[in-house]
Amino acid sequence: MRLLLLLLALSLTALAQEGPPPDLPPEVFRIARELRCPVCQGESAAESNSGVAVEMRRIIAEMLEEGKTEAEIKAFFVERYGDWILYEPPRQGVTLWVWVLPVAGLLVLGLGLFAYFRPRRPLPMELLEEAERRLKEPPA
Amino acid sequence: MTPALLGNLGVSLALAFSLLGLALSLLAYLQGDGRFLKGARALVPLAVLGAVAAFIALEWALLTHDFSLAYVARNHSLQDPLWVTLVTPWAALEGSILLWGLLQTLYTLLASRKPLDPWRASLVLAVLFGIQVFFFGVMATIASPFATLPNPPADGTGPNPLLQNHWMMAVHPVLMYLGFVGLSVPYAYAVAAMATRSYQTWVEETRWWTLIAWGFLTSGKVAGMWWSYEVLGWGGYWAWDPVENASFIPWLLATAFLHTAYVQQTRGAFKTWNFAFVTLAFAATVLGTFLTRSGIIQSVHAFAEGPVGPAFLGFFLFATALGLGLLSRVSREVRDVALFHPFSREGALLLGAFFFSGWALVVVLGTFYPLLVEAFSGAKVSVGAPFFNQVSAPIGVGILLLMGVGPLLPWRRPRREILRNLYLLLSALLLGTLLALLRGYTLGASLAVGLFLYNTLAVGLLFAEGMRARRMAGLSPLSFMENRKRVGSLIVHFAVALMALGIAFSQTYRLEVEKTLYRGQAWEVAGVRMAFQGVRALDEGRRFAVEALLSTDRFGEVRPRLHFYPQMQSPLPAPRVIYTPGNDYYFLLMDFDREKGEWASLRLIVTPMVLWIWVAGGLMALGTLYILWPASRREETRGVSPA
């Protein structure tokens, strides 16, 4: 009985179903992966199954058929949602720093290691060898 | 006795015993009186009893469908299968805190049984009791799993459907928590060591704890990746989601710590670094739980927000301040002089540890950058997967390079003999990369091939070296397998290289395409030919499933599904994954003709080499187990080469 009711419910909703969704070529997913889903905000527009993401993928497919380039498609969404919709932070403006800081960190690391390994007054050879010997000794 | 009563009793007792234990251990340290320590030790199993009672109470409430408990009403329903009921304790916030608290008491019990000098023992117990006080305190006050409802409903809503789709729900959270909680023991030992100024032995004493915690964290991460891949319907295994990052950061720091601890055990160096790494690893763990439960960053994984945010923030700040405060004193008093040449094994391990912790810092930067920008300028920015992928790639390459050459380098300074091995490794790297490039792969994928060959050769050379040492000592070369630490770590390193190869290929060559098929229509794509035969409906009690029947030429009948849950507005796709050594074929049913079942909209994702990621994960777990497996007496006394 429950099965029948559920089927009935589903078929009622079919009255509003528009017909099969359009086919989406791989290019659509490639671009959608670089846009954020506004609803499920942790996911990209390619992964999310929310209504807005489905619509975004359709829009991308339609725009690709019209011959628009990837840059134009991204600009379309940025115009409506702001820079935030780009999954990859742009390398300019306030997000420039998130790209620069890791490189700066690497430089700092290099400098730190250089300072760490800079030859200081070397310890006399006897001390170094004694240290080595003590390490190799069996525990008392 | 109702579940609520038992549960509240258990939580209160655990809290009371932990508070008392904390007080007694601190008194033991401050007064130097052994009787306080004895008392504190006696309270450890009592706290365990309280926690176990509370956990049993929660399971009892779930199994008897006791909807008078708010937690049960929100997360359980009469339709749930038995296994879902049993794992519901960690499906939501309050229960997950209970699980954490329970595991913490068990770890405290195991740690307290190890004999230790009274000064440090009292501090170790104090730290562990302190952590317990926090978790049970939160449960007793703001996030009780045993809060009751005045008007219990007849049935509940059940757990989030995403958590019901796959049995991995039973495994992944427990593994992760076992790893997180496991880090508390080295942290406690480190705090005790820093406070009592006994800087050397703590690393040796906690080496098994560290390895076990790391092993659980690694298995938990891989299990989570696989669960995400199998269940979530997007054909990926890692999204750099803030909560994923929150558990990745402790893993990175724990890996760094694992390797520098090894140097302190064998060479006595890196004392300050080890204190730093273990503090950071534990602080990162607490930061992770704060991030997941406070709602400061939007994530698909986050628990529903509640009042626990400020409490976890306080815990994080306290644990970090304590560790860093003690660390600043240590770094003033202990001088870590570089008694080794940079091009030595110590040098490689130190550099490797920096790469791991640098990676952790970059992930922290990316995860919290939007929060920082919003705090200072109000603008909303997004730092998504492309950022993390691009900055992780060079770091990953650096780590893979070090992983191969590091174990081959001698201690303290480079020696002439290793030049031959270095040339071999370099040739393997160049040859692998060139061959892959010639075959037409991208630069990134080719480099991954080269690094895989490089690391496999390195592992092979180390095996050969180990067996040669045994033969020269008059033993059978196969007895090298008894050197569990060496062999196990070689297995893990090989697995890491394999996983890197799988990740590189699956990220570079992913194909994703969506098509609507009519009944009887065939579709040929990516080397597979499939025909849509129709849809079928199934009633499964708690959910309603619709299956699409696809007959394929290579894989027989494939049936991706859509699951309709009453509490969710849109259906959840349940994908069917076909694993082959080359490619993975991921079939998703996105939509179907609800009137007559004449058409179905399918998404196919083809990713190469994903299977090897899971194989590598399994190998990592095996390698870790190999190291941990208790060695027989005979093996222990026959050690030949230095570790």
Next chain:
Amino acid sequence: MKGWFWLLLVAFLAGLFWWGMQRNPRELPSVLAKERRPAPGFTLPLLPPYRAEWGEAFRLEDHLGKKPIVLNFWASWCYPACYEEAPVLEAAWRRHRERVLFLGVNTQDKEPEALRFIAQFGLTFPQVFDPRGRVGVDYGMYGVPETFFIDGEGRVYARHAGAIDEATLEKYLKEMLP
């Protein structure tokens, strides 16, 4: 150097995270409202009960620049927010219908459910039907419900995300009306 540096760092993190907890991480600013852009036009079919009065399709451009418009995106599955604000909107429409146009856009929904919702609240302001949600994307929508306030010159004046209450609604109307 070491001691107070770490203390400062911990204090900074404390402040940052505390501030972080006070705000809603999901909130997104509306580009249209921030820049006071002209409202994007659209033509959508009206739901059956309103066809007699407004025709078969509703063209927004015909109404821009004449009166302020309150544009409300909703769906029948958005519970409880849309259910809370529907009576508020209906009451405001009845108060201000001479001077302000209220327009509801049913987005990503199914027609029978939408009709049921309208009947439940007795909504008399015109409702259009956008099952795909294309207009929502044009407006930078990130969830339902969202209410846009378009001023008398056809520019987006403000955007309110989430269920709207009477006080906020009246405030914006007062600011937009001369």
